[in-house]
Amino acid sequence: MSRDRYSRFRKFHQAKWDEEIIFELSVPGERGVLVPKAEAAVADEIGDGVSVLGGLKRKKAPALPEVSQMRVNRHYLRLSQETMGTDVNIDISQGTCTMKYSPKVQEHLAARHPGIVEVHPLQDPDTMQGVLEIIYRTEQLMKEISGLDHFCFQPGGGAHGVYTNASIIREYHLSRGDYKRDEIITTMFSHPCDAATPNTAGFKVITLMPDENGFPPIEAFKAALSERTAGIMITNPEDTGIYNPRIKEYVDAAHAVGALCSYDQANANAFLGIARAKEAGFDMCHFNMHKTFSAPHGCMGPATGAVGYKDFLKPFMPVPRVEFDGRKYYLDYNCPQSIGKTRSFLGNFGVILKSNMWIMQHGAEGLKEAAICSVLNNNYMMKKLKETRGVVMYYDFGVGKNRLEQVRWSWEKLQQDTGFGTGDVNQRLSDFGIQHYWTSHHPWVVPEPFTLEPCESYSKDDLDEYCGVLAEISRECYEEPEVIKGAPHCGPTHRVKHPEINDEELIAVTWRQYLKKKGLKK
């Protein structure tokens, strides 16, 4: 049976297994796997091997479940079926996350090739020339894509990349004996990490609010700058999908007071080959290789925050640097001004490899095509969604003005009319086989928000299906409120009683804590 001929909707039901918690599957004595044992000759010579631990020998075995292999495998396969990854849905929902297709050819190599899987990160560089070559080549690609001079792939995620940049801003000023620069300026529509990571790195953070244009007025920005400003850390386009056309003025003003400018390029998908950090004047940037460059998100990692710098910041970059002497690749630790490391070893190599392969399959033309199609998709969707009852587009500047890769929408009107807000719509969405959408980072500046990013992976038919679903849910809100109230109807579970748990009595983040609170302690 295919989709409904007229409505084009699917009669979807997600897998619902009512699967037990793994501990409930335990049968004393069952084994999931047998592990290698020392040979008799070894045991004869050494003994049991563990008596030497004396008082540090474990007295009571960990209370792990005892489950046969088939049951463990079935358990986790069921849990995977109760998870709506990009591979199985039209994943436009998670705006700001660029849920693009992650080509299988990349995944298979990264997950299976012994030239990655079985390589130790501390091997002699001569024995891991392939790893270093991929990193070096990827650095060359990223240099051209951003226009900056050097790249490092050590950070383990986007926020981690931004943190690395905050650390470099700090070390740069301290190295110059400039100890008074203790402020970082960011904007409210920049990702929360642009505020949180500089704070962790030791800075005070100034967050500027947007005006009616969707970004802070240049006057407010200039007023916040001073001899205490160490740097600015901002996203452009911000999470609204609005590109700040005066960005260069902001950067120039920051430079004029001696601050560094860090470009959060988590939202870079629409800009490949179109606009770069260099032309906007930034000193450093970061990209999410797991978003823009197609590596999968893996239930929140492993990931890579690629960080790029202008030449004058090279001395502060993490070690080791991967260099090439014309004959072979080597690791350079001799960087006395370096911040050191933000992650062990060379970062998440598998993610770097996948990104490299994706870029190499597209080339300059293909990257630009990806960017163009992502903007085309978004504007096509905008056209349709603006006609949806109850939807409001904030910062809508009318005919002739567009958005780039994403839009932060609002159900404000729907809520006024029907009482149903963005949370209600979101609960219903998964009944149509679509992942819950991303509302907004906190705080909600746009009321009843939802953020959609239809990147280049999605076909016109996908976009039509998605828009049709939102229109249908809107109709239900107005005409069939009971359907919305009970949603979701077709998921692995029903509406969660406490989606936010702040009461100490209700906190149970592990099975043992749960049993204790329920008075069921083993």
Place this chain on the structure above:
Amino acid sequence: MSKNNIVYPYIPNSVPEVKAEMMKVIGINDPMELYEREIPEELRFKGVMNLPEPIYDEYSIKRHTEDILKKNKNASEYLCFLGAGCAPHFVPAVCDEINGRGEFLTAYVGESIADHGKWQAFFEYASLMAELCDMDILSIPMYDGAQAAASSIRMANRINSRGTVLIPEKINPENMMVLKNYLKSVPEPDIKIVTLKCDAAGLIDVEDLKSKISQDVCAVMIENPTYLGSVEVKAEEIGKIAREAGAEYIVYTDPISLGVMEAPANYGATITCGDFHTLGLHMGAGGCQGGFIATFDDMKYISEFKDLMFGITETSVEGEYGFGEVLFDRTSYGSRDKANEFTGTSTGLWAITAGVYLAIMGPKGMEEVGTTIMQRSQYAAKKIAEVPGVEVNMSAPFFKEFVVDFNKTGKTAAEINEALLGYKIIGGKDLSFDFPEMGQSILFCVTEIHTKDDIDKLAYALKGIVSR
């Protein structure tokens, strides 16, 4: 379709007819119009990026990449005795089966209903790790063990507002570099690092600890097993000294040791942390690390975690499990710069995998793997010590790793490791760079994957090399 007439398989709307249809709906004639109205001329990149010629077809990109990867020597064709924070371990096939599932592989921050399975898998990861650590509370994972150590120290600092941390001088150098950066602030560090003297096996000098402990110490952190492999036999005493001074006691551990070694919680640790890459993950050139922090059930600790926590709860249907966010405002997603440090995408897929590993291993499996590692590593140390001129001077029992002293052989550690490659052996970690006072020493790592024959081959090779 771009100028070069390619329809890209990963870009469905690159078909010219589809694109034209969509442009018509939007009311434009050229997609570049969308940019022209938004991005000022001077900020637009002119021309074409200077990137290598693309490799369009799937077979050719696979071949191209494989040709580069072939240049890596690896642990399937070589014997690998390298550890130091990443080690070759047995990975049950089910672990790869589960983390290769597209649903998990490509999911992200979806909410608890459509991603119910992911939330449950995270809850189970935390629950299984809690049993292993004999503690109650974990968040979702961190980037790696180094991050876990760094955040443990910051947690301690937030709990007691003290400004110094005591750590062994011979801690994992990778972790030390991360700590040094992470504890800094402007202009002075938030938390000052003071190191504790260690012996050649990495064990802490307790007298030195006693002389340095004070009311300003937020935490004493040890590694157990230590970076150099030894078991910190005075761990309980060290913890007592720390806690009597009102400091937190952080123990950084290798979770695969905890089937045979006592859980740090049971010898005084208030915070247990480490890297779980040893639980069902490959080495992956360092790409399979993952950090964890565990504590007891106490709001003093719970409210100081920096990452998301998924709690089990009820749904509108009686008896059905659901999951919710716990104390969301702790995190930077909820409170931006007012949060506990920062959070973000880390190593979720690897945490799920570590959960699978613990579920499949069970208590017996963990005990057996720990036992095998101890037996074989002791056997290896014994065989290597029999090589003339080579010494193994571990002052305490050790788990998985041990230091081999080559100072009397007249050969450098680098020379030994290079010669081992000739025997198709990837040797241990050369310690002469990070710990020059140890001279020419190598940290060897022996796990459950190394057979007696493998170990005998290593000893044989070393014998041949040093006698040359």
